Amino acid sequence: MENKLIDLVHITKYFDNEMVLDDFNLSIKENSFVTLLGPSGCGKSTTLRIIGGFLTPDKGQVFFDGMDITNVPPEKRLLNTVFQKYALFQHMNVAENIAFGLKIKKKSKEYINDKIKYALKLVNLDGYEKRDINMLSGGQQQRIAIARAIVNEPKLLLLDEPLGALDLKLRQEMQYELIRLKNELGITFIYVTHDQEEALTMSDTIVVMNQGYIQQMGTPEQIYNEPENAFVATFIGDSNIVSGKMIEDYLVEISGKKFKCIDAGFGINKPVDIVIRPEDVEILPPNSDNAILHGRMTHVIFKGEMYEMLCVTDDGTEWLVHSTVLHEPGKEVGIYVEPQNIQIMNKPMSEDEKAIDPIIAEAEYNE
Amino acid sequence: MSSKSKNRILVMPYTIWMIGFIIIPLIFVVCYGLTNNNNAFTIENVMSFFNPIHLKSFIKSFKLAFISTIICVILAYPIALIFRNSKTKQSSFIVYIFILPMWMNGLLRIYAWLTLIEKRGVINLILSYFHLPNISIVNTEIAIVLGMVYDLLPFMILPLYNALMKINDDTINGARDLGANELQVFSKIIFPLSIPGMVSGITMVFIPSLTTVAISEMLGGGNFLLIGNVIEREFLITSNWHLGSGLSLVLIIFIFIVMGITNKWTDKDEEAVII
CATH class of the missing domain: 2.40.50 (OB fold (Dihydrolipoamide Acetyltransferase, E2P))
Structure with a gap:
């Protein structure tokens, strides 16, 4: 049986009398890539900060590898965090940033230098030791932030919307980088995002949250194909x-x-x-034997990889249709699922x- | 109209102001400082810096300015740090209270100190009432330093507060996450990142204290000739503009040296908040 690395038990957290998390329970297995997914204000970042030790829950306990760490300060926790805006130290160069945690732990110079080399290689930034932080691009800064965290060999890496500030292309590249890193390092990742595509791409397990509650927890396939409620269904894809x-x-x-x-x-x-x-709404000719519902196409938008169309059935219900085949507005059609x-x-x-x-x-x- | 020629028109008023009241007077200072009564070139005025009386004034000015600056740093740093950490809506209001004295005329503020610390001043009246020994700091170096610190403290607090506010909470969280305790967070993160603000503050406190005339005149009772007072006397009492300008040139050179040293650390947008 796999170990529970993180166990959140009955966590409750209020900010200025406003409930953020209420009786929140979550177990995370060792070696998994778990994504907390939800809209702003759903409590996902709060959950991550409670695990990281930057917030103390009002009620409940946090267990790490079986130990109660609820009141352990962040500097004594065996985990590391990659922050949303990188939070690199502007007054240090790349190598000094990466060495920060190791220097505090009083590791030897050779050990630190080896680690810096290893970490920079891992994030594909060999030879960047002496660079100034402010001269790096957003993607490079994010890689340094990850390198700075992983040289400490944490059992658990927390990532708080780390790709939020990057452009689409870079974000997609970094998603693959993160999956590769996770597999190479063999450590547990807890990832926070509001981007459902990011969650589907990277995670083993997705925890969909809203208003301080877990709406559904499961594999990306389960979350997408078998949403348990309307919130999950609308939040994950159309x-x-x-x-x-x-x-x-x-x-x-x-x-x-x-x-x-x-x-x-x-x-x-x-x-x-x-x-x-x-994409599961099949458009057929109106006289087809398989057609169950009948309607008329009303709108069409070209989205690049497919057409997004709207079809109104005879009783007035609107159906969103994704297809690579164009059906012109005004066309009478049949629908089958x-x-x-x-x-x-x-x-x-x-x-x-x-x-x-x-x-x-x-x-x-x-x- | 091109934006370039528009800009040229917009800077006109200030350019005229600058030429009339900064550049031309400076040229006069240079001309007077490098000539004698017969309008012949000489470096005698500048070299009179080495005259023991002048040298003493320079040294005393530097000493008092240095002490005042150190005291300002010691007073301002904890306050600025508390403001940064409090993060309440009131904190900017409290900052305003600290800079409130700046809205009053500088001479009045110094006079107020005089009424507080003079022999029959408010403080001594209160001390006498409780049969405590009186203080006599008026006309001492202590009074001058007190006046300088009081006058210039806001110029230290503001840039420091500004620099500390710029430090992101997550930068601090990041350091703690990597194992730094609170002392290490301060020594390795907060303090180094606040240096540009502190250097701005030091520049803005040190240079005015170095050149002050009014504070030493009023609180020092004329007993303590700082270099500002020496220059003032050459102009107003002995009417030796040549010597006054020569010493001014030396002082300007010193200020440039101080600026040159501090500029290395200064973040350019720190000063903008004050000016």
Whole structure:
């Protein structure tokens, strides 16, 4: 069995009487790449800062490798952090930055020099020892920040939106770098981001958070293909969320028409929410035998790798469609969805579950 | 109109001001300083710096300016550090309170000190009331240093506070994350990063204290001739403008040397906040 490296137990944190985390529990296994994903203000950075030791929880405990470290100051924790804005020391050069932690630990000069060389090689910046921090690009600074952290051989590396300040191309490059680093070093990464694509690309496990609660925890495939609620479905990629009725096991009614599906156990004639990804909405000729719903294309936007289109069915429901095939606005079409692409979710029942309503979350996000 | 010629028109008023009130007077100082009464070239005025009386004034000026600057650093650093760490909305208000005296006329502020510390001043009245021994610091070097520190302390606090505020919280968190305790965070991160601000402050305290005339005149009772007072006397009492200008030139050279040394550490945008 794999070890639990980090165990957060009943963590509660308030800022000025405002709840950020409430009875938050999370276990992270050794050697995993875990991403905390959620909109601004969902508590993901707070969680990371509690693990790093920069914030103390109001209630609850933090365990590291089985030891209670709730009240251990950051300098005594066996983990390192890569900060959002790099937080490099401007008055030191590259080598001095990387050596900082090792010098404090009073390592020998040879050891430190070896480590600097090794770390710079690892982040593909050999020979940058004497460079001035301010002369480096954002991507290079971020690599130095990572090098500065990993020379201390932490068991756990915390990364707080480290790629947020980089441009798209560099960000994608750095994502692969991080995956490679993680595999080479064999240490645990906890990564915080609001970028769902970043989370899907890099993680073994994604923890989707909103308003201080975990909405869903799972592999990228689970999170994307089987979102547990409307918040997760809308936050991770585009999706059509429609109301429907579970007629019986493996049969659901959408817009008055029956669709086969692969979910069971919801009961009979039970109202449910249905998630269908835009790329899973299949557009057919209107007279096709397979077409279940009928409608008309209304909008089209060219997005580069595909067309994003809107189709309104006869009952007025709007469907977002992603396809490499263009269907001109005004065209009459039929719609079909494969059973395995229909994801059934329970309708929100309690107040707590209301809190995860994507519209409220959206409003929160825009604040 | 091109933006270049527009700019040229916009800088006109200041250019005229600068030429009229800075450049031309400086040229006069140079001309007077390097000539004698017969308008013949001489370096005698400048060389009179080595006259023991003048040398003594220079040394005394440097000594008092140095002491005042050190005291300002010692007083200002903890205050600026507390302001940085407090991070409340009030902290900028408190900073304003500290610079509030700057809004009053400088001479008035020095006079106020005189009424406090003179023989029958406020402080001695209070001390007498409690049958405590009186202080007699008026007309001493202590009074002059006190006046300089009081007058110039805001110029130390502001750039220091500014430099400390620029240090990102995550830079400090980063150091702690890498194992530095609070003392190490201060000595290896906060202090080195505050040096540009401190050097700005030192420049802005040291040079005015070096050249002060009013403070030494009023609180020193004319007993302590600082170089500023010597130059003032040459102009106003003995009317020897040549000697006064010569000594001014020497003082200007010293100021340039001080600026040259401090400029190495100064962050250019620190000073902008004050000026």
